[in-house]
Amino acid sequence: MSGNDVREASGTPAAAVAERLRITEIFHSIQGEADAIGWRTVFVRLTGCPLRCVWCDTEYSFYGGNWHAIDDILAEVASHGARHVCVTGGEPLAQKRCLILLRKLCDAGYEVSLETSGALDVSMVDPRVRKVMDLKAPDSGESQRNLWANLDHLLPHDQIKIVIASRADYEWARAMLAEHALTERCMVLFSPVHGAVEPRDLAEWIIADKLDVRFQLQLHKLLWNDAAGR
Secondary structure, rough: OOOOEEEEOOOEEEEHOOEEEEEEEEEEEEOOHHHHOOOOEEEEOOOOOOOOOOOOOHHHHOOOEEEEEEHHHHHHHHHHHOEEEEEEOOOOOOOOHHHHHHHHHHHOEEEEEEEEEEOOOOOOOOOOEEEEOOOOOHHHOOHHHHHHHHHHHOOOOOOEEEEOOOOOHHHHHHHHHHHOOOHHOOEEEEOOOOOOOOOHHHHHHHHHHHOOEOOOOHHHHHHHOOOOOO
């Protein structure tokens, strides 16, 4: 049952829970990716994801979680006193009320980013939000789920992230740069899969091919490895 069915699992009428989201965790940490890397950030991790990427490092967010009123989420975010908020998952857009949360966070004056798989429609995301949208390379096992129409809804402050697990993934990503003129749309990030591609190798491929992309490592993995809530 989805988080937006007429009745929740408890049988409560939808009107009574219209502004609730199922949340895996809310935590205060350092942003480890994208253009806000290094900033103290509050992360709101929504539960659920329709994808099953081979290299996923947040499988614990696929199931479970607890229902939270959106106003309570805003209060928890405010308690940490950070300017940056990242809404992530799982796949946060799998819960349609995520759009309400994003809008309310923007209205409250936060710098808001959304980490999304690229498999679900981003056209209704508040334009003030910085979308960090994946394009899934073949070794993810989910490249057929890329919703290419999403590219037309990206704004200059958004980012495209391609996670690279092999030289074949890199070659695919390089081809997509040219085919879809990705760097003319917004910033493009290439990130190596932890333990699958040596970061130096990916950096040297980018340099050799003179690609206009931003190399990134996941800072949080360097600091805390794969610890949940960090």
